[in-house]
Amino acid sequence: MRAFVTVGATAEFDLLVESIISSNVLEALQKKGYDELVIQVGPSTRFGVLSEQREGISLDMWKLKPTLKDDFEKSDLIISHAGSGSILDALRLHKPLIVVPNPALLDNHQSELALALEKRRFLKSTTISGLAATIKAFDPQALLPFPKVDGAKFRSILDEEMGYEP
Template sequence: MLVFVTVGSTRFDALVDAALSEPVLSTLRDLGYGQLILQRGNSVIESERFNEESCTIQRHGVDIETWKFKPSIQAECEQADLIISHAGSGTILDVLRLGKPLIVVPNPTLLDNHQEELASALQILGHLKATSIQDLASTIASFEPRDIIPFPPFDGSKFSKLVDEEMGFI
């Protein structure tokens, strides 16, 4: 089984470090995840080898592929059995629309804390699981994808109705 971890287009060193940590990797391995793909963005990793453009390594029984950026992460999201992500709105919506199990980790270093607010709201609705860096391994261990409520499909008619109402057409 495959886990895809993404930090988006910025740096989120804490999430990258947590994803490569022994507690997280051992938990993933114990749950049957044998492969982890890590999109690390501009994050710096202590191991010199990980800071190459891309690399593959095995750690704690998990095969790890890591790279900085690709034009699209759509293929990785589609292949993944579990996605762990920063709590950026674009990434969250893309993953939820794919119907993939999603654990989000808001980046507490961002100024306005919007990631925390979005993650919390979507967790209350049952669409994903939100956690902190410190609780990532235990959240993975207790995560039950079957308990996730599917995200509703996009309905463009709602937007067009809103525009029509605002323009006075309705």
């Protein structure tokens, strides 16, 4: 099985990469049956392209691609920073998702989104220090499917705000 990790494209999140490649997180993934781990390290200055075996897991690291869609589709688990784009991409594909908010970002805004979506049971949110334990306890069956986009709702709100009455 394959796990995919994304830290996003705009900010370094080396703490997440360090945590993912730590022995305790790799062991947790391996015990859950994952034998492939692909990590998008983003604009990191500490991590780059890498391909090796660790803890019985094939590990591939790379920096950036124009799109992550293929990686999301091929993965059985996605572990992501809590950026809205990455979260929505994973949830729309109905992939099991664990998010780790980047506390270094402005007002820790990623935590608010992660906790709101966790409360609705669309994903599991954790911290860097809690990642291994979260993986060990993670049950994708406990998550609810993310609803499809309903453009009519947005259109209705926009019409109301603009004073349009059909």
